[in-house]
Amino acid sequence: MTNSRRVFVIIKSLILILLAVAMILDPDIGYIALLIIIEIALLVKGISLLFYYFTMTRYKVGGMATLYKGIFVIDATLLLFGLSKAPQKLIMIALVLMLAFEGVVYIMKAMKSKKLEAGNWKYQLLHGIFMFIVAIICIIFIDSYRIATLIFAVSLIVWAVSDIITAMRKTAIVYIG
Amino acid sequence: MFLDFHYYATYCAAYLAGYTHEESLDVAYAAQFVDCCTLTLLKKLKGPKAAVTTQYIAEMVDDTEDYIGLQRITRIWSAYHFLPYDLYAKSKKRPKRYMDRYRLICEPNGDLLIETVNLAKDRDLTAVGLAMHVLADTWAHRHFAGVGSNVINDINPYFYELIDDENETTTERLVEFRHAPGGDDFEHSRYNNSIGQDSEASIMCIGHGRLGHMPDYSFIRYKYMPAWGDYEVIVKDNPSDYYHAFCQMIYAMKYLRGEHPAFDKDVYDFDAVKPWEDEIKAMLLTRQYDHEKEWKEMCSKISGHDVEDFDIDKYQQEYIDAGETGADGTFLGRFFINAMRQKSMVTHRIFESGNLLAGFSVDYKTEGFKGIKDFGKLLESMRGGKDND
Numbered sequence: 001m002t003n004s005r006r007v008f009v010i011i012k013s014l015i016l017i018l019l020a021v022a023m024i025l026d027p028d029i030g031y032i033a034l035l036i037i038i039e040i041a042l043l044v045k046g047i048s049l050l051f052y053y054f055t056m057t058r059y060k061v062g063g064m065a066t067l068y069k070g071i072f073v074i075d076a077t078l079l080l081f082g083l084s085k086a087p088q089k090l091i092m093i094a095l096v097l098m099l100a101f102e103g104v105v106y107i108m109k110a111m112k113s114k115k116l117e118a119g120n121w122k123y124q125l126l127h128g129i130f131m132f133i134v135a136i137i138c139i140i141f142i143d144s145y146r147i148a149t150l151i152f153a154v155s156l157i158v159w160a161v162s163d164i165i166t167a168m169r170k171t172a173i174v175y176i177g
Numbered sequence: 178m179f180l181d182f183h184y185y186a187t188y189c190a191a192y193l194a195g196y197t198h199e200e201s202l203d204v205a206y207a208a209q210f211v212d213c214c215t216l217t218l219l220k221k222l223k224g225p226k227a228a229v230t231t232q233y234i235a236e237m238v239d240d241t242e243d244y245i246g247l248q249r250i251t252r253i254w255s256a257y258h259f260l261p262y263d264l265y266a267k268s269k270k271r272p273k274r275y276m277d278r279y280r281l282i283c284e285p286n287g288d289l290l291i292e293t294v295n296l297a298k299d300r301d302l303t304a305v306g307l308a309m310h311v312l313a314d315t316w317a318h319r320h321f322a323g324v325g326s327n328v329i330n331d332i333n334p335y336f337y338e339l340i341d342d343e344n345e346t347t348t349e350r351l352v353e354f355r356h357a358p359g360g361d362d363f364e365h366s367r368y369n370n371s372i373g374q375d376s377e378a379s380i381m382c383i384g385h386g387r388l389g390h391m392p393d394y395s396f397i398r399y400k401y402m403p404a405w406g407d408y409e410v411i412v413k414d415n416p417s418d419y420y421h422a423f424c425q426m427i428y429a430m431k432y433l434r435g436e437h438p439a440f441d442k443d444v445y446d447f448d449a450v451k452p453w454e455d456e457i458k459a460m461l462l463t464r465q466y467d468h469e470k471e472w473k474e475m476c477s478k479i480s481g482h483d484v485e486d487f488d489i490d491k492y493q494q495e496y497i498d499a500g501e502t503g504a505d506g507t508f509l510g511r512f513f514i515n516a517m518r519q520k521s522m523v524t525h526r527i528f529e530s531g532n533l534l535a536g537f538s539v540d541y542k543t544e545g546f547k548g549i550k551d552f553g554k555l556l557e558s559m560r561g562g563k564d565n566d
Binding site for chain 1: 227235238244245248252271272274275327328331333375377404405408518520521522524525528535536537538539540541542546547548549550552555556559
């Protein structure tokens with residue numbers, strides 16, 4: 001990782017942690033922040049798809065699909081920006097689906113790792129089960145956006161901390177010529 | 178390539194190059210072990226994780242979760258299975274992002290192959306086996322890059338298998354790619370492949386994943402139009418490529434044994450194979466999943482010895498029993514150090530070319546030891562000469 005990228009990752013992660021703490025402390029601001037983060041993430045995704053098209057996929061058959069996808073994502077994001085308040089249940093359902101899906105993936109990975117005698121299968125299994133439990137809690141409290149922001153904030157903190165850890169790791173190969 | 182070539186054919190090539198039966202077994206074992214040395218196995222053995230030479234799908238899925246993981250994937254697949262041909266290759270005007278991936282496309286007889294073979298010179302037999310795996314794969318895996326790249330490694334619907342009949346007429350059959358249980362259907366040219374993804378770095382687009390196991394079948398010939406080649410038709414002739422790989426391995430190992438003063442590109446020891454040429458060529462053309470039984474018989478014909486089946490557990494207890502102090506001197510310990518040496522060399526060359534897809538490399542001579550701790554073993558071996566056992 002380049003030093004500039006390392007600095008960028010750390011600053012980005014610290015901002016996310018601050019935002020997450022603010023979301024936990026004030027749910028009303030937190031909910032608006034959650035929507036803004038989702039919208040910005042979608043916008044970045046759309047722009048990066050366009051960039052991907054112009055630098056890469058326009059040189060391959062079927063690459064035009066990336067262009068259409070990028071335009072669609074940007075359009076959808078701008079539409080979302082126009083809405084004063086997205087339906088809370090929609091946000092909750094999206095979060096629950098994401099969590100449940102990730103939980104299933106982790107459990108499947110744990111089963112595979114166990115079969116391959118990898119030592120980390122118990123950790124993966126616990127991770128998957130934990131995500132499932134969180135998804136179930138979300139379903140129970142589906143009408144409460146307080147829970148949604150809380151879960152989102154905790155996810156942001158976990159994500160930001162893991163990014164900081166990655167950025168601090170020694171990852172260079174040593175060449176002994 | 179499967180075990181039939183990496184183990185049995187490598188044994189035959191080693192024996193024809195002049196190694197004894199026991200030495201040839203060690204070379205063949207190391208060559209095949211490149212396809213076995215996963216992170217999972219290294220964790221089980223408590224070996225250096227940087228020595229990983231291949232990955233299970235589950236391990237690759239873990240690695241796609243971050244940017245560093247993607248570099249780890251590229252290091253593994255580029256260093257051992259898809260050796261880049263030309264790190265400074267030129268193409269029509271393309272952005273750097275595209276060219277970084279384009280330059281990792283594997284082909285036989287590149288500069289890195291020379292370095293790979295030279296890295297095994299005057300080193301133990303595990304280094305020889307490892308180099309032979311890399312060499313052989315440059316033939317089977319040519320035209321694909323050891324990096325997750327949708328743009329470089331994806332294919333398009335123009336894909337035909339070329340089938341020769343007894344009258345030497347070639348029929349073109351449209352290949353049907355699918356994701357079905359039950360394996361490949363050679364009779365109808367239906368082959369399983371990985372699922373197409375939009376994501377550039379998807380693990381589905383590493384190497385020849387989008388072709389499934391097609392490049393691993395020695396009998397197969399096909400033609401297609403890769404996007405990176407500006408849609409010019411490429412004909413892949415595996416029977417010819419596998420035969421060249423076999424003859425080049427013999428030449429390379431004769432060089433490593435000191436019979437040739439240098440290892441040059443595009444040189445093949447066809448003479449050494451002459452007595453078995455027809456039999457080997459006929460075997461390579463047989464339309465079946467692998468040729469383990471046939472290559473095993475060929476081993477006996479060539480050396481007069483029966484070759485034991487490959488056993489992944491063969492050297493594991495020796496490594497575990499040796500403990501921390503003696504492990505580096507065992508068969509697997511030496512293999513791990515040689516694996517790190519190969520990875521270090523290839524990563525450094527990619528990094529030197531201005532391409533960061535395989536991550537960073539720090540030159541010990543100029544910058545000291547700043548990097549992944551496991552490479553300390555490589556440094557120790559250079560100082561102590563343990564790798565020259």
